[in-house]
Amino acid sequence: MALAKLDIVVLDCPDPHALAGFYAGVLGGTVEEDPEDSAWVDLKVPGGTALAFQRAPGFxxxxxxxxxxxxxxxxxxxxxxxxxxxxxxxxxxxxxxxxxxxxxxxxxxxxxxxxxxxxxxx
Missing domain, CATH: 3.10.180.10 (2,3-Dihydroxybiphenyl 1,2-Dioxygenase, domain 1)
Known part of the structure; x- marks a missing residue:
């Protein structure tokens, strides 16, 4: 029995929107941004595990x-x-x-x- 289920893979980066756009170009999918949190962007990938991109100061x-x-x-x-x-x-x-x-x-x-x-x- 598994203890957990993989929800999302998160990549630290200097510009979450730009990197989400790169991977959307590679994998397809929909970039979803929270207007109240510019430090986090999700990429919903059709038929696959979602990716998320998190701003990391000093990356x-x-x-x-x-x-x-x-x-x-x-x-x-x-x-x-x-x-x-x-x-x-x-x-x-x-x-x-x-x-x-x-x-x-x-x-x-x-x-x-x-x-x-x-x-x-x-």
């Missing part, structure tokens, strides 16, 4: 790979076409982190706030 992005600035977590995003998905995330502002092996089944990027994520072939 220092992780570095990949770096032991002294650990990534702490990353998102694996499954895609049908790695090349097409790569083109799309780069247009949205992602930065490639690892371009050495183009033949493997995943590619590593950083979102505009510096969080690592992977595009993975399904």
């Amino acid at each position: 220092v992005p992780p570095e990949w790979p770096a032991a002294d600035r650990s990534q702490q977590f990353h998102l694996d995003l499954v895609v049908e076409d790695l090349d097409a998905a790569e083109k799309g995330v780069l247009e949205l502002g992602a930065k490639p982190l690892d371009t050495a092996d183009r033949e493997r089944t995943f590619r590593v990027y950083a979102d505009p706030a510096g969080h690592p994520f992977c595009l993975c072939a399904c």
Whole structure:
């Protein structure tokens, strides 16, 4: 028996609205903002777990790979076409982190706030 149920994945960042917009461009979904709380933005993803973005003053992005600035977590995003998905995330502002092996089944990027994520072939 589970003790808890996953509700939402929260990413700390300097600009919650901007990062929610990036992931809405990647995953689709609806950005929902609370007009009374500009430090928190939700992204409701169709058929998936919602993401939330929380303003973190003094946010220092992780570095990949770096032991002294650990990534702490990353998102694996499954895609049908790695090349097409790569083109799309780069247009949205992602930065490639690892371009050495183009033949493997995943590619590593950083979102505009510096969080690592992977595009993975399904």
